[in-house]
Amino acid sequence: MDKAEMLELYRQMVLIRLFEEKCEELYQKGKIGGFMHLYIGQEATGVGAVAARQPQDSLITGYRDHGIALAAGMSARTAMAEMLGRVTGCAKGKGGSMHLADINLKFWGGHAIVGAQIALAAGLAWADQFRQTAGCTLCFFGDGATNISYFHEALNLAAVWKLPVVFICENNKYGMWTPVEKVSAVTEIRRKASAYAIPSDSADGMDLLDVRAKTAAALAHCRAGNGPYFLEVHTYRYRGHSMGDQRPYRTQEEIRKWQAEDPIGKFEKVLLDSGIAPAEIDRVDDEVKAIMADAVQFAEASPVPDDSEIWTDIYVEN
Amino acid sequence: MAVLTIAKSIAQAIAEEMERDPSVVVLGEEVAAAGGTYGATSGLLDRFGEARVKDTPISEGIIVGAAVGAAMNGLRPVAEIMGINFAFLAMDMIVNHAAKVHSMFGGQFRCPLVVRTTSGGGRQLGATHSQTVEHLFAHFPGLKVVCPSTPADAKGLLKAAIRTDDPVMFVEQATMYSLRGEVPDDKDFLIPIGKSDVKRRGRHVTVVAYSNMVEISLKAATELAKDGIECEVIDLRSLRPLDLDPVFESFKQTNRAVVVEESWPTYGVGAEVATRLYEECFDYVDAPIQRVAQKEVPLPYAANLERAALPQVADVVRAVKAVL
Ligand SMILES: Cc1ncc(C[n+]2csc(CCOP(=O)(O)OP(=O)(O)O)c2C)c(N)n1
Ligand SMILES: [Mg+2]
Numbered sequence: 001m002d003k004a005e006m007l008e009l010y011r012q013m014v015l016i017r018l019f020e021e022k023c024e025e026l027y028q029k030g031k032i033g034g035f036m037h038l039y040i041g042q043e044a045t046g047v048g049a050v051a052a053r054q055p056q057d058s059l060i061t062g063y064r065d066h067g068i069a070l071a072a073g074m075s076a077r078t079a080m081a082e083m084l085g086r087v088t089g090c091a092k093g094k095g096g097s098m099h100l101a102d103i104n105l106k107f108w109g110g111h112a113i114v115g116a117q118i119a120l121a122a123g124l125a126w127a128d129q130f131r132q133t134a135g136c137t138l139c140f141f142g143d144g145a146t147n148i149s150y151f152h153e154a155l156n157l158a159a160v161w162k163l164p165v166v167f168i169c170e171n172n173k174y175g176m177w178t179p180v181e182k183v184s185a186v187t188e189i190r191r192k193a194s195a196y197a198i199p200s201d202s203a204d205g206m207d208l209l210d211v212r213a214k215t216a217a218a219l220a221h222c223r224a225g226n227g228p229y230f231l232e233v234h235t236y237r238y239r240g241h242s243m244g245d246q247r248p249y250r251t252q253e254e255i256r257k258w259q260a261e262d263p264i265g266k267f268e269k270v271l272l273d274s275g276i277a278p279a280e281i282d283r284v285d286d287e288v289k290a291i292m293a294d295a296v297q298f299a300e301a302s303p304v305p306d307d308s309e310i311w312t313d314i315y316v317e318n
Numbered sequence: 319m320a321v322l323t324i325a326k327s328i329a330q331a332i333a334e335e336m337e338r339d340p341s342v343v344v345l346g347e348e349v350a351a352a353g354g355t356y357g358a359t360s361g362l363l364d365r366f367g368e369a370r371v372k373d374t375p376i377s378e379g380i381i382v383g384a385a386v387g388a389a390m391n392g393l394r395p396v397a398e399i400m401g402i403n404f405a406f407l408a409m410d411m412i413v414n415h416a417a418k419v420h421s422m423f424g425g426q427f428r429c430p431l432v433v434r435t436t437s438g439g440g441r442q443l444g445a446t447h448s449q450t451v452e453h454l455f456a457h458f459p460g461l462k463v464v465c466p467s468t469p470a471d472a473k474g475l476l477k478a479a480i481r482t483d484d485p486v487m488f489v490e491q492a493t494m495y496s497l498r499g500e501v502p503d504d505k506d507f508l509i510p511i512g513k514s515d516v517k518r519r520g521r522h523v524t525v526v527a528y529s530n531m532v533e534i535s536l537k538a539a540t541e542l543a544k545d546g547i548e549c550e551v552i553d554l555r556s557l558r559p560l561d562l563d564p565v566f567e568s569f570k571q572t573n574r575a576v577v578v579e580e581s582w583p584t585y586g587v588g589a590e591v592a593t594r595l596y597e598e599c600f601d602y603v604d605a606p607i608q609r610v611a612q613k614e615v616p617l618p619y620a621a622n623l624e625r626a627a628l629p630q631v632a633d634v635v636r637a638v639k640a641v642l
Contacts (some may be wrong), residue, residue, distance in 0.1 A: 058391070091424035103426040108390060113414050119380050123387020123395075130343065131392060153380035160375065256510065267365060313425035314459055316483035 001209075001316030006271055007284055009051055009208060010021040013043040013264045014288045016067045019076055022292055023066070023083055023097075027243050028143060031300075032083045035096040039067035041238040045069045045170050048203075048211030049138055049233075052219055056135035058106045058124045060117045062236075064096035064170075065110025072107040072159075074100065076295035086302035093109045093305045094313065105136075115148035117141060125163040125228075136164040137216070144175020155196040155228070162227035166218040167193070167247065169232045170205065175247040178240045193230035199269055205235025206261040209270065319502055325495040327469040328358040328405040328434075329503045330397055331476040334505050339394060342480060345372040346381055346398030346434075353574050355400050356436060356495045378407035382433060383589040385537040386415050389485070396480060402489065403449050403642055408433075411491060416485035417460030431485045432476070436492045437465075438530060439628055448624075452489040452529075456557035462486040462511055463557040467521075467532035469499040469629035471555060476507030507512040512559035516568070520548030522637050524568040526591050527578040528554040531610075531629065535578050538634035549638060557587060564595050565591065573604035578634055583611035609636040 020038045024067060027036055034127050039046065059069045067081055074090060082089025083097055090102050101109035108124060111117040114127035121139035128135040145151055146169060169189050173180055181187045190200040199221065203214040211233055218229040236258035240246065271281060322330065327378035336342045342348075343364075344359055350373040353360035359510050363371040374381050377400055399405045406413065412433060419427045439448035456463040462484055466472035472490070479486040514579040517532055518539050527535040532553045540550035550568045554560065574594055577588035588609035595607055 086354055089424070091422065091426070095422050096422045099422050101423045101426060103423075108387075108422055109419075111415075116383070116410065116415055119383025119411065120390070122386035123384035123389070125387075126384055127388040127391035127393045130388070148380055150383060151376045153375070153377035154383065156375055157377065157380045157384060161372075245458060258452070313421045314426055315462075316420060316430075 005277055006274065007276065007280065008208065009047055010267055010271060010281070011284045011288060012047045012071050013208070013242060013267065014285060015076060015291065016043045016046070017264060018288055018292050019079065020066055020072060022154060022296060024243070026083070033085065034096050034098070035063065036239065036243045037064040038239040041258065042170060042172060042205065042235045043067055043095040044208040044267065045205045045211055045233045045235050046140070048208040049140070049168055049215040052215035053138060056129070056133055057219065058108055058135060058137040060124065060137065061110055061120050061140035061143060062114065062117055062145065063110050063112040064142070065098065065100050067103070069100040069107060069110070072102065072105045074102050074105060074107065076291050077298040079260045080295040080299040081302050084171070084299045085304060086299055087305040088298070088302040088311070091280050092309065104163060104196050107116065107230055117143040118145065118154040122158050122163055125165040126157065126161065129164055134223065136166060139256050140168045140170055141173060141174065142191055143171040143180050143184070146192055147184055154192065155198060157230040159196040159198050160226070164222040165228045166215065166222060166226060168215070169231045170233050170235055171232055172237045174241070174250070177247050186259070190230055190232040198228050199229045200230035200232065202232040204232065205218070206258070206266060207235040208263060208264045208267045216237040244292055262318035321501040322501045323496050323498050324447045324472045324490065325357045325467045327473040327501045328476055328490070329360050330501070331360065331473040332359065332480070333362060333420070333560050335477055335480040336362070336370065338505070339582045341392060341598055342394045342396065343370045343372070343388070344396045345374050345385060347374055347376055347400050349373060349398050354398065356412070356492070358434070358495070359398065359492070360623070378404050381626070382411035382416065385433070386411060386419065386429055389429045390419060390427045392546055393573060394480060395432045396432045396434060397537040401431060401447060401527065402435045402437040402451055403447055405433070406434055411467040412461070412487070413458045414459055417458045421460060429485045430483045432479045432488050433437070433486070434488045434490065435491045438491045438493060439617045439624065440493045442619055442621055442624060444619045448617040450612065451566070452487065453557055453581060453587050455487045460485070460492045460527055461558060463489065464555065465489045465529040465557060466555065467529050467553050469497065471509060471515070473501050473536050474507050475511060475555065477640065478508045478511050487502060487634050489529070493531050506637060511556050512561050512563045514561040515553045515555055516550060516554045516564055518549065518551040520550040522548045522572055522574070523550070523641055524565060524572045524575040525549045525551045525634065525638065526554065526565055527551065528557065529580070529589070532559060534631050535634055536627065537631045538638065541631065541635055542638055547638060547642065554565060560590070562591065562594055565595065569595055569599050570602050576608045576634065576637040576641060578610040578629060582614050583609045583613055584614065605641040608641050610634050633639060
């Protein structure tokens with residue numbers, strides 16, 4: 001990887017981190033509504049996996065979607081405007097935090113029904129297979145989502161139809177406040193893929209380069225017409241399940257242990273070790289701060305949708 | 319014009335649309351090699367091949383899920399759910415995804431999907447296999463729900479459903495597949511979705527029905543005509559969009575109405591149509607609007623019990639006489 005690309009991936013992770021810290025602040029001020037789920041701690045998964053995609057590849061995820069949206073290339077302005085319910089948001093203010101999407105980036109959305117995106121991913125991949133676009137689909141979901149029927153139906157269909165989809169389980173160890181081992185008979189989640197004869201691998205979600213390399217290998221498998229691939233990424237969310245989550249279901253010690261492995265700090269070391277000057281890294285940090293200041297300003301200055309917008313986009317043909 | 323059964327008219331509609339548009343694909347349980355549980359996809363596999371006519375696992379969630387994803391990404395899937403009672407296993411995909419991906423993402427995505435399924439009782443299949451529940455789907459803005467009552471309507475409406483860029487639940491009636499009727503050969507024979515149809519003219523009572531209840535209402539009308547009672551029978555054809563203009567127009571002449579539905583009356587189509595009549599035509603009401611519907615019980619197996627629970631011609635006749 002050349003220096004420019006490394007700095008770019010670093011930039012994306014920092015952008016996600018600062019974007020979400022800003023979202024936290026705006027949520028606490030009451031400017032963002034609804035449920036909001038932060039990706040902080042998991043940045044290397046989204047950025048690393050998306051970095052491995054080619055332009056024809058599709059992305060789809062759940063409600064914890066800010067990271068994938070920004071890694072996909074959505075501007076901080078457009079994403080922040082959606083958070084604030086503005087007409088300049090990616091969904092014109094109709095989706096909110098859990099439903100970011102941009103068809104032009106082949107980012108097919110955040111989907112807030114647990115596991116639904118796994119079923120939709122099979123369909124996206126089927127359409128690409130049918131139309132021979134050479135596109136594959138990267139489908140992200142949580143550990144908790146592997147217990148829902150969609151997961152099993154989609155993996156089975158993808159295997160039977162040899163669909164070009166990479167199933168990426170972001171195993172952050174909890175579904176809401178429940179640890180994996182309490183609700184999943186199989187705790188090494190990649191083993192679930194073997195029930196459907198889907199080859200699998202696991203990656204260190206705190207290590208961007210590992211995620212990127214494993215995703216690239218998975219995509220190569222799919223693109224060669226071998227059917228789906230399963231990747232379990234071990235990661236951790238530092239914040240609560242969603243905003244306002246203060247429950248005592250895990251220890252401070254556990255959180256600190258993972259934070260010591262922080263994906264951004266870790267990758268910064270990789271940059272320094274590879275000879276990138278600290279000043280260059282600082283420049284990226286400053287650039288991202290400026291992007292965020294601009295994004296918030298843009299979003300706050302943007303108009304809310306006109307009330308008449310409730311009647312638009314319900315049907316294509318009325 | 320050829321005389322076809324509803325099953326044949328559906329197969330013909332799908333075949334014509336597949337011929338016209340290479341992005342139309344068919345998927346579902348037993349739709350390909352077996353030609354469909356009710357024969358409505360018969361012949362498609364031979365003609366269009368395995369890539370376009372696909373048998374699926376018995377996985378209702380992923381049948382509709384894959385169809386929604388594929389519809390978003392450029393295909394026009396016609397998915398078959400073997401029976402509407404099994405559509406409950408795909409309910410989330412239909413109401414939370416098919417109905418919402420267009421609006422919730424600000425109009426970026428389209429979902430040109432048809433979910434074909436079979437509704438209704440009357441075949442002694444017991445309570446879980448005999449429900450008439452298309453109106454549940456009609457509750458959701460974002461979906462269209464179409465329920466044909468004749469072979470010609472089935473063809474014209476299904477072709478329109480396949481061509482529209484919105485998700486459509488196309489609800490057939492299990493007891494009607496062998497119903498025969500004239501069907502236009504025209505490859506562009508389309509019936510616009512959201513237009514009710516007057517199936518019989520009459521000036522005394524407005525009878526509103528859809529799907530197989532149209533046939534029952536027409537039989538009742540024939541019987542009542544012997545006593546000089548003329549019913550206007552209006553076929554809603556789609557439950558959403560719901561076109562009540564012809565109903566209002568008729569009611570303003572007759573001042574009396576009966577709504578016939580196969581499902582339970584509580585929260586049903588009759589409740590909706592009657593309320594709208596009271597709202598729009600209050601000054602024209604000469605008698606309380608009557609609903610003919612299923613008894614409020616899970617449908618039993620024994621033939622006599624099933625018959626007693628389902629709306630019959632005699633019930634419609636009685637209701638019409640009650641409003642006169
Ligand atoms: C079908 C469904 N059931 C329940 C919920 C509520 N819910 C939202 S997120 C969540 C936990 C999911 O955990 P996981 O899949 O591990 O993802 P994570 O939040 O850890 O990223 C639950 C139960 C939902 N949105 N959808
Ligand atoms: Mg989790």
